[in-house]
Amino acid sequence: MASLSVSRHNQLFWAPVAGRPRARPRASRIRMSLQESGPSIAVVGVTGAVGQEFLSVLADRDFPYRSIKMLASKRSAGRRITFEDREYEVEELTADSFDGVDIGLFSAGGSISKQFGPVAVERGTVVVDNSSAFRMDEKVPLVIPEVNPEAMLNIKAGFGKGALIANPNCSxxxxxxxxxxxxxxxxxxxxxxxxxxxxxxxxxxxxxxxxxxxxxxxxxxxxxxxxxxxxxxxxxxxxxxxxxxxxxxxxxxxxxxxxxxxxxxxxxxxxxxxxxxxxxxxxxxxxxxxxxxxxxxxxxxxxxxxxxxxxxxxxxxxxxxxxxxxxxxxxxxxxxxxxxxxxxxxxxxxxxxxxxxxxxxxxxxxxxxxxxxxx
Amino acid sequence: MASLSVSRHNQLFWAPVAGRPRARPRASRIRMSLQESGPSIAVVGVTGAVGQEFLSVLADRDFPYRSIKMLASKRSAGRRITFEDREYEVEELTADSFDGVDIGLFSAGGSISKQFGPVAVERGTVVVDNSSAFRMDEKVPLVIPEVNPEAMLNIKAGFGKGALIANPNCSxxxxxxxxxxxxxxxxxxxxxxxxxxxxxxxxxxxxxxxxxxxxxxxxxxxxxxxxxxxxxxxxxxxxxxxxxxxxxxxxxxxxxxxxxxxxxxxxxxxxxxxxxxxxxxxxxxxxxxxxxxxxxxxxxxxxxxxxxxxxxxxxxxxxxxxxxxxxxxxxxxxxxxxxxxxxxxxxxxxxxxxxxxxxxxxxxxxxxxxxxxxx
Missing domain, CATH: 3.30.360.10 (Dihydrodipicolinate Reductase; domain 2)
Incomplete structure (x- = not known):
């Protein structure tokens, strides 16, 4: 095993022990400034179970973002989602959805990932894909941050260019x-x-x-x-x-x-x-x-x-x-x-x-x- | 492994395939005569989940019996049970319950088995015990009929004398x-x-x-x-x-x-x-x-x-x-x-x-x- 570059005390991976209330790692006023300079993100499949959890985890962890797009299929387009005291309209996922998007969080099934993942990468988005579409692709790192963070070092170094990172299967x-x-x-x-x-x-x-x-x-x-x-x-x-x-x-x-x-x-x-x-x-x-x-x-x-x-x-x-x-x-x-x-x-x-x-x-x-x- | 003395075609172990209705292996008029000459049995813990299932399996398999005693704790004594068109009164389990009983089917927990199993054996009953009380006792055979019927050959040969046979754990x-x-x-x-x-x-x-x-x-x-x-x-x-x-x-x-x-x-x-x-x-x-x-x-x-x-x-x-x-x-x-x-x-x-x-x-x-x- 390669040695880990992140320790358990790294705030990045610090998660509260089950049973204790979740700590908010950063104060909101610090967050405001991070938000202004944070990445532009898109949540693909935002109306699904994992899509909704993406939002919940982003809020819980005070993830910094400059802007956030709520993307889903045509069927769900137009639905309203309130997130961190702001109302968003769900937009239909299209090839153009990724213009200016730094990070795409995908969880809309393998076929959507196969169709739109490469499109997003072409537009400069780093896609973190929860489907199985690219997991076994040799060029795509398959990452559990506590386990093999080293697998995505190249992508981290080149952040700003499009790339795919796969989220492993839940089990x-x-x-x-x-x-x-x-x-x-x-x-x-x-x-x-x-x-x-x-x-x-x-x-x-x-x-x-x-x-x-x-x-x-x-x-x-x-x-x-x-x-x-x-x-x-x-x-x-x-x-x-x-x-x-x-x-x-x-x-x-x-x-x-x-x-x-x-x-x-x-x-x-x-x-x-x-x-x-x-x-x-x-x-x-x-x-x-x-x-x-x-x-x-x-x-x-x-x-x-x-x-x-x-x-x-x-x-x-x-x-x-x-x-x-x-x-x-x-x-x-x-x-x-x-x-x-x-x-x-x-x-x-x-x-x-x-x-x-x-x-x-x-x-x-x-x-x-x-x-x-x-x- | 010792070789099996019972084949799958032996009626004794013939169980219908899941999904098909259960066949009654013996016609009822044959059964009447078997009943007259069959063993006297006692069901210990008859009001429990397994006790009730004993009755259901006895009926399903047309098990021959001369008489049947319904035994349970004092708390359940006096309750009425209808079995094969006859009404029985649940009797309190005591040392005297086993006089004249050939086979005792026990499922009332380990402590009841430990207390009453040896008493029943002394009175000439073969106890088939569903608890864990005697399973690991070297002198007590632990039997799955399809797996190790040979373990109880001695008891079978001496049927009429009291003995203990343990039913293994369900898992x-x-x-x-x-x-x-x-x-x-x-x-x-x-x-x-x-x-x-x-x-x-x-x-x-x-x-x-x-x-x-x-x-x-x-x-x-x-x-x-x-x-x-x-x-x-x-x-x-x-x-x-x-x-x-x-x-x-x-x-x-x-x-x-x-x-x-x-x-x-x-x-x-x-x-x-x-x-x-x-x-x-x-x-x-x-x-x-x-x-x-x-x-x-x-x-x-x-x-x-x-x-x-x-x-x-x-x-x-x-x-x-x-x-x-x-x-x-x-x-x-x-x-x-x-x-x-x-x-x-x-x-x-x-x-x-x-x-x-x-x-x-x-x-x-x-x-x-x-x-x-x-x-």
Whole structure:
């Protein structure tokens, strides 16, 4: 691993511990001046679940901006959005939307990214793309700021020129936030991951369908199945991504391939089973790790306690460990159930359980941390 | 592995494929004569979730009996239960309850089993115990009829004398139903299991609390937390069993230890992470297998298709795999997502996803299959 250029005390990555109210890092009057000189930004897909979270995270972190454009499909154009006490009109996304835009935060699906990402880059915009469109493109850095900030150093140095930066898949981000600090110490050879993924990963409509279905089932009515072709309420199912010829679904293969790229380690072995559970907006993951070198659980716990963006919840006595509900709307990824894996010899294995807000650190927050690194 | 003395075509284990209506294996007029000469049975904990399921399975399988006693705590004594067109009064469980009882089906918790199991054995009853009280006792066979029927041959041969037989933990049963046929072919060296466990494992009151909480949360009210000390609706959490000094919880250690005993293989390596999910009555498990010998996924699928008590649901094209809802109230354990594990070399690894009804095959059905083997 390349050494990190950002420490956990860097304000850029300082996120409050889950449970505490969020601190505002900069006073508003300082912010006014930053705003005047800040970048011009555009939010693409602003009406979606992640788009809305982009705005929430920008406000929470007092992200400096000179101007902000709210972009979406023709269908949503004309809608009004109030953001930081100003009203904006949602504009239709077109090739001309990016004139004069420094940073484009994209979360409108892979096909929109493929169509408009290169257009924006041509006009000088740095696109931070939350879709999977460019993640495995060799020329595009795939970045978790706490994990591999070095991957985007060239783009940071040349800020002002157009470029693409990809935001990893939510499950990958949440897993690697916890696995990377341990990987740096003892080198992960193999990871076996089983996910417990929230409705939010399939968008706001999926979250609404889960609620609607749950009401219906409790009333003894047949559940409405529009987003997913099955009952989701009080049920769970293999992730709805397409199944590839090797039997893995696309979500699982993202975890396999993105881990290799982010860790710059083509030999790391990863398998994943991705399951959708009836939870609203935070993912959980059961992660079994096999290391090259011994790593005892106490050392692992200490490493994680000192890792940026991580909160350790590992109270065996009161049976208190991370839950999706506890990390919902929080920045930090929570880790617990940290224990030596009995099925591996020589202290070379650990089991951990990880929860993270899928919309926040799994998408919007990570993208905005990337944008912050550009400034 | 010792060779199996029961084939899948043995009526004893023949369970209908999930989705099809259950066949009644024996005509009722034949049954009348069996009843006259059948055993005297007692159901201990008859008012609980598993106790009720004992009755349902006995009826579904036309289990022959000469008489049946409905036993429970003093609190439930006097309640009336209608079973197979006859009304019974629930009797208080006492030491004298077992006089003349051939088979005792116990599911009233570990302390009741510890107190009354040996008493029943002394009076000549064969106790099939669903609690964890005697599972790891060397003298007590721990039996999944499709997996290790040979473990109870001595008790079968001496039927009429009192004895204890333990029913394994629900998660162990569901996992080993799928893993054993593959283990017989290629020998499992290591298993990494992550569970998605239903409310039913914590009893009928937990299922009710999940429903109540869900209604409350949908109405914007704070959830009632009596059984679990946290919100369960739209959430998940590490299994509520006590945490041991090695950081595993008791549920996880049951999977580790019971697998070794059932497979009679003290070297098999198992790790498990047990998670409670907001699902009513069927468990799911993501199981990663490492084999001594190569086993390709097509062979594995064929083996599972021919395994007793297993239904393969593995339709990649329509993204149809096992779900807890689909196996609820069903006898068979469903297996899908059968694929070669990319993180292991030489075709020596597989990932599978398993679902089984926790109350049925995970408890009542397995116990009654054991009782059937005695006859």
């Amino acid at each position: 990958t981000i949440i897993c690697l936030m916890a696995a990377t600090p341990l990987h740096r110490r003892a080198k992960v050879l193999r990871m076996v991951v089983s996910t417990y993924q929230a409705a939010s990963g399939a968008g706001a409509a999926a979250m609404e369908e889960l609620q609607l279905q749950t009401r219906e089932v409790l009333e003894g009515k047949p559940p409405t199945c529009k987003i997913f072709n099955r009952q989701y309420a009080f049920n769970l199912f293999s992730h709805n991504a397409s199944i590839l010829s090797n039997g893995y679904n696309e979500e699982e293969m993202k975890m396999v391939k993105e881990t290799r790229k982010i860790w710059n380690d083509k030999d790391v072995k990863v398998t994943a089973t991705c399951i959708r559970v009836p939870v609203m907006r935070a993912h959980a993951e059961s992660v079994n790790l096999q290391f090259e070198r011994p790593l005892d659980e106490d050392t692992a716990r200490d490493i994680l306690k000192n890792a940026p963006g991580i909160v350790v919840i590992d109270d065996r006595e009161s049976n208190h460990f991370p839950t999706p509900l506890e990390v919902s709307n929080k920045d930090d990824v929570a880790v617990g159930r940290i224990r030596q894996d009995l099925s591996q010899d020589g202290n070379q294995g650990l089991d951990i359980f990880v929860c993270g807000d899928q919309i926040r650190k799994g998408a919007a927050l990570n993208a905005i941390q990337i944008a912050e690194m550009l400034l | 162990t049963i569901i996992c080993l139903m799928a893993a054993t046929p593959l283990h017989r072919r290629a020998k499992v060296l290591r298993m990494v299991v992550s569970t998605y466990q239903a409310a039913s494992g914590a009893g009928a009151a937990a299922m009710e609390e999940l429903q109540l909480q869900t209604r409350e949360v949908l109405e914007g009210k704070p959830p009632t937390c009596k059984i679990f000390n946290r919100q369960y609706a739209f959430n998940l959490f590490s299994h509520n069993a006590s945490i041991l000094s090695n950081g595993y919880n008791e549920e996880e250690m049951k999977m580790v230890k019971e697998t070794r005993k059932i497979w009679n293989d003290k070297d098999v390596k198992v790790t498990a992470t047990c998670i409670r999910v907001p699902v009513m009555r069927a468990h799911a498990e993501s199981v990663n297998l490492q084999f001594e010998r190569p086993l390709d996924e097509d062979t594995a699928r064929d083996i599972l298709k021919n395994a007793p008590g297993i239904v393969v649901i593995d339709d990649r094209e329509s993204n149809h795999f096992p779900t807890p809802l689909e196996v609820s109230n069903k006898d068979d354990v469903a297996v899908g997502r059968i694929r070669q594990d990319l993180s292991q070399d030489g075709n020596q690894g597989l990932d599978i996803f398993v679902c089984g009804d926790q109350i049925r095959k995970g408890a009542a059905l397995n116990a009654i299959q054991i009782a059937e083997m005695l006859l």
